[in-house]
Amino acid sequence: KQEVTQIPAALSVPEGENLVLNCSFTDSAIYNLQWFRQDPGKGLTSLLLIQSSQREQTSGRLNASLDKSSGRSTLYIAASQPGDSATYLCAVWGGSEKLVFGKGTKLTVNP
Amino acid sequence: GAGVSQTPSNKVTEKGKYVELRCDPISGHTALYWYRQSLGQGPEFLIYFQGTGAADDSGLPNDRFFAVRPEGSVSTLKIQRTERGDSAVYLCASSLGPSQETQYFGPGTRLLVL
Numbered sequence: 001k002q003e004v005t006q007i008p009a010a011l012s013v014p015e016g017e018n019l020v021l022n023c024s025f026t027d028s029a030i031y032n033l034q035w036f037r038q039d040p041g042k043g044l045t046s047l048l049l050i051q052s053s054q055r056e057q058t059s060g061r062l063n064a065s066l067d068k069s070s071g072r073s074t075l076y077i078a079a080s081q082p083g084d085s086a087t088y089l090c091a092v093w094g095g096s097e098k099l100v101f102g103k104g105t106k107l108t109v110n111p
Numbered sequence: 112g113a114g115v116s117q118t119p120s121n122k123v124t125e126k127g128k129y130v131e132l133r134c135d136p137i138s139g140h141t142a143l144y145w146y147r148q149s150l151g152q153g154p155e156f157l158i159y160f161q162g163t164g165a166a167d168d169s170g171l172p173n174d175r176f177f178a179v180r181p182e183g184s185v186s187t188l189k190i191q192r193t194e195r196g197d198s199a200v201y202l203c204a205s206s207l208g209p210s211q212e213t214q215y216f217g218p219g220t221r222l223l224v225l
Contacts (some may be wrong), residue, residue, distance in 0.1 A: 004153070034213065043115075043202060044154070044216040089153055097167055097209055098144070101153030 002027045002094050006102035013080055014110050021075040021105045023090030028068045034099065035064050035075050036089040044089065048075075080109045113137065115217035117203050123223045124193055132188040132220045136205030143186050144214060145178055146202040154202050160186060161209055193224045 003026045013019055023033070032051045036044040048057045048064040050073070056065040063076040077084060087106045091099040116135045124130050136143050142161055146154035156170040160180045168178070175193075180186040190197055200219040206212035 036216075043218040044204075046213050046215065049213050091153070097142070097159045097161075098156035098170065099146075099154075099214060100156070101146075103151065103153050 002030075002092060002100045004090060004092055004100055004102035006088075006090055006105050008105060009103065010106040010108075012108040012110060015080060015082060017080050017109075018076070018078050019080055019107070021077070021088050021090075021107070023073040023075070023102055025071045025073075025092050025100075027094060028071050030068065030092045030094045032093045033064075033066050033073050034091045034093070035062075035073075036091065038087045038089060038104065040086075047088075077107075080107075082109045082111050085109050115203055115205055115215055117201075117217040117220050119220060120218065121221045121223075123225065125225050126193060126195060128193050128224075130190050130193055130222065132190075132201050132222070134186045134188070134203030134205075134217060136184065136186070136203070137215055138184075140205035140207055140215075141183070142206040142209050142212065143180060144204040144206075145186070145188050146204065148200045148202055148219070150199075157188070157201075166209075190222075193222075195224050198222055198224045 005024045007022045034049045035047045050066040061078040066073045087104040089104045091101045118133045145157040148154040159167040163183045175191045178188045202219045204214040204216045206214045
């Protein structure tokens with residue numbers, strides 16, 4: 001059974017800092033990995049999707065990498081801003097049609 | 112264009128009652144998913160529809176939970192004899208097709224069972 005772990009559970013940084021969020025998964029036989037953002041009381045917003053054949057994806061200040069062999073992905077946020085404060089969720093798609101999610105990392109960017 | 116919408120946004124009910132939660136997917140999306148998110152947890156898969164049929168309902172916790180998508184668009188999640196443990200945010204997502212497609216999520220329905 002696929003399990004997804006996100007470390008740290010919470011992170012607080014000053015504005016302008018570069019940061020890395022970590023995601024690990026137990027079964028490397030995945031088709032893709034997706035990073036989401038969730039604001040309090042809101043649904044999920046898709047940030048980046050990395051296909052299993054890809055190593056990384058970039059969107060603006062966000063860069064996500066995928067290493068299937070080690071079962072890891074990282075989300076890099078450059079020059080963090082208070083508006084980046086949210087919970088970031090990692091999810092993997094492994095052959096069935098369902099996404100398996102981690103518990104998320106709650107990020108707070110302080111002005 | 113319009114995103115995934117869910118109604119109601121909040122639902123408070125009493126233990127033992129029946130509830131229906133509705134999801135309107137993005138127009139043209141053939142795949143529809145239901146997830147449940149408890150406080151402090153990531154979403155957990157409940158059921159997946161491809162068109163009108165439930166292709167995978169392995170995440171439904173028990174037979175009190177049922178979902179339909181009769182015309183391949185709108186879906187309704189039905190919970191009978193609600194229990195306090197059913198309290199959670201129920202999220203709906205849709206994608207253009209199955210397999211490797213980005214899933215787009217709705218804002219969720221917050222269910223509270225008293």
